Amino acid sequence: MYYYKNNFEYNKVSKMHQKLNIYLAGPRGFCAGVDRAIEMVKEALRKYGKPVYVRHEIVHNKFVVENLKSQGAIFVEELDEIKDKSRPVIFSAHGVPKKVPKEALKLNLIYYDATCPLVSKIHKEVENFDKKNLPVILIGHRNHPEVIGTMGQTNSEIFLVEKEADVKKLPLNVNDQIAYVTQTTLSVDDTKGIIKEIKKHFPNIIEPKKNDICYATTNRQEAVKKIANQCDYFLVIGASNSSNSLRLVEVAKKYGSKKAILVEDVDSINLNIFQESKNIGITASASSPEILVTKLINNLKNNFEIIVNEEHYEKEDVYFKIPQKLKV
Ligand code: SF4
Incomplete structure (x- = not known):
């Protein structure tokens, strides 16, 4: 249209x-995931009063972060930075590695996960591939919080591919059964090229049921x-x-x-x-x-x-x- x-x-x-x-x-x-994450912080402030902790920028936007700070949100990068452990904490829309909710439980924190459901879908895919013992290639950008979160869904190794040239260098057997997933916010065009290269190199590759780019x-x-x-x-x-x-x-x-x-x-x-x-x-x-x-x-x-x-x-x-x- x-x-x-x-x-x-x-x-x-x-x-x-x-x-x-x-x-x-x-x-x-x-987008819907950003809307939901911001609404979750606001709702937590309504429910628990000030302050509410947020792990990482809830979404990557200074205006949004400053606005939530003015309403009583405190942003931290890691859970051990939370000074008052009786206060709730919200995880950002980008998703977190599995060890983060585990740590929150250990620290007795009240926590809410604002991971976008479309990122959670990819976490589930990685988990399922892992259960089948399939090596997983993740197309994404190194050090982006979403990539850190997705890589942290399994203890097995995930192979990160940032560009077409990375595919040939992967320490995987070309005839192995391998699966791939992608970060949600990539360039649609560039990712098509990388996927083409992966398919050419690994003929037995298993694709996600639905495109991971949101x-x-x-x-x-x-x-x-x-x-x-x-x-x-x-x-x-x-x-x-x-x-x-x-x-x-x-x-x-x-x-x-x-x-x-x-x-x-x-x-x-x-x-x-x-x-x-x-x-x-x-x-x-x-x-x-x-x-x-x-x-x-x-x-x-x-x-x-x-x-x-x-x-x-x-x-x-x-x-x-x-x-x-x-x-x-
Ligand atoms: S995955 Fe897409 S819909 Fe979800 S928060 Fe990211 S950009 Fe928004």
């Missing part, structure tokens, strides 16, 4: 007298692909430690935008970069709230004459419930 909509008013008051066409990608911004990652990348070649500059609102944000910048460049950058702070964007530009693409990563898109557009509106064209690649209606036991 692909339709065109223009739902922003033409701005007649211009300060720079320069016209900008804004191409706004849709869908963009929060719906939100796929839709946000497809939405950018549809408009990138109309753009001189593509602005991706997101964080530098967010995999899905970085992939959107790559996709915008690859699909024709002359330039593409990550915008971590919408208030301090240098407007001079648009001097040579007429057509600006805008999207927001799955962990960036819509309020940042509005702020950015208002910032541009205050300085240029703008026309906003909003394009929708796909309508999303995915929703994940928060655990019943957390409800007030």
